[in-house]
Amino acid sequence: MLMIKKKIISFFTYNYFAQKFLYYTLFFEIRKTLIKIINFFFNNYNENFCLKDELKNSNKDKKGWSIIFLTYNINDNLKSKIKKYKKIFKLKNYEIIILTNFNKNNILIKGVRLINFNSKKITLGKKRNLAVKLSNYSNLIITLDYFVIDKFKLKNIEREILKNDLLIPKIKTLDKKRYLDWLFLDYPGIGKSLCPYNLKDKRYMYFHGSYMIAKKKFMKKNLFSNYLDHQQGEDVDWSLKVRKKIKFKLSKNIDIIIERFSYESEVLSDKNFFKNSKTLLKNA
Numbered sequence: 001m002l003m004i005k006k007k008i009i010s011f012f013t014y015n016y017f018a019q020k021f022l023y024y025t026l027f028f029e030i031r032k033t034l035i036k037i038i039n040f041f042f043n044n045y046n047e048n049f050c051l052k053d054e055l056k057n058s059n060k061d062k063k064g065w066s067i068i069f070l071t072y073n074i075n076d077n078l079k080s081k082i083k084k085y086k087k088i089f090k091l092k093n094y095e096i097i098i099l100t101n102f103n104k105n106n107i108l109i110k111g112v113r114l115i116n117f118n119s120k121k122i123t124l125g126k127k128r129n130l131a132v133k134l135s136n137y138s139n140l141i142i143t144l145d146y147f148v149i150d151k152f153k154l155k156n157i158e159r160e161i162l163k164n165d166l167l168i169p170k171i172k173t174l175d176k177k178r179y180l181d182w183l184f185l186d187y188p189g190i191g192k193s194l195c196p197y198n199l200k201d202k203r204y205m206y207f208h209g210s211y212m213i214a215k216k217k218f219m220k221k222n223l224f225s226n227y228l229d230h231q232q233g234e235d236v237d238w239s240l241k242v243r244k245k246i247k248f249k250l251s252k253n254i255d256i257i258i259e260r261f262s263y264e265s266e267v268l269s270d271k272n273f274f275k276n277s278k279t280l281l282k283n284a
Helices: 002-014 016-024 025-042 053-057 075-090 124-134 152-164 214-222 232-243 271-283
Strands: 060-072 094-100 113-117 137-144 147-154 166-172 182-187 193-194 205-207 211-215 246-257
Touching: 002 016, 002 193, 002 271, 016 025, 016 182, 016 193, 053 124, 060 075, 060 124, 075 094, 075 147, 094 124, 124 137, 124 214, 124 232, 137 214, 152 166, 152 211, 152 246, 182 232, 182 271, 193 271, 205 232, 211 214, 211 246
Parallel strands: 060 094, 060 137, 094 113, 166 246, 182 205
Antiparallel strands: 137 211, 147 246, 166 211, 182 193
16 A cells, blocks of 8 residues: 555655646646745744844855855764865864754854754754855855765856856765766656756756755845755755756866765655656657
8 A cells, every 4th residue: 555655755755747737727826825824824933033133243244255055963973074175175164053942952063053953843944045044254154964975166166156047966875886977857748856966957947956056146136945854855945946046066176975875865766757767868
């Protein structure tokens, strides 16, 4: 019974025509609206009250970099990741911020600005928006806490971000398999799939929000929904909103490692997603 359920979910998630059917029957809009209503009443962190002073003293646009980690509970593993960024950016104007739901072990990291919400009631969409609003520099790196830098050519990246609103890195798993980095959401006749690195048609891109290098100016004008959380399509919603106007580049100057093995990803393990990606790779 469980296998049948998985197959049905997979079909409606990754089959292009099934997705189109759900789109035209307004399934996605109805689902999104219901989720937003629920989160508005039960998952709505009041930043204007809780972070009044922080917001008042932030949101500057100085030339430089704001590196922001989003986490649920701070752990010691963050220290080594932050150390890498400090080494890369030591000659630049930069700040490092951690936005966390909790800090249960009372961990403090020198030279890091810590924002502890001390609450479960905050969506990932709102977290990303607060990352933008609490930052003080013109360029942003917004990352979840389970990504590690493998390659980061800062000079090249700075040249790329001058001409773009968003840079998308290559991401690999711990077993060196490709992760969900350059993605298509609704490529005609195929649907959700990995985007071949050499493909120039970028109209159907989906911007995975787990690791973002972005211009603050663009992000301020194009915020995420405050009422969509992790696994509720917050980054899909944002991608559909911005992809016709955003200037972006699939950067080969950034390699990131996710602290997971490929077999731990339900998406990478899905036969329909694999089939879509393989078909697109053949046609590239």
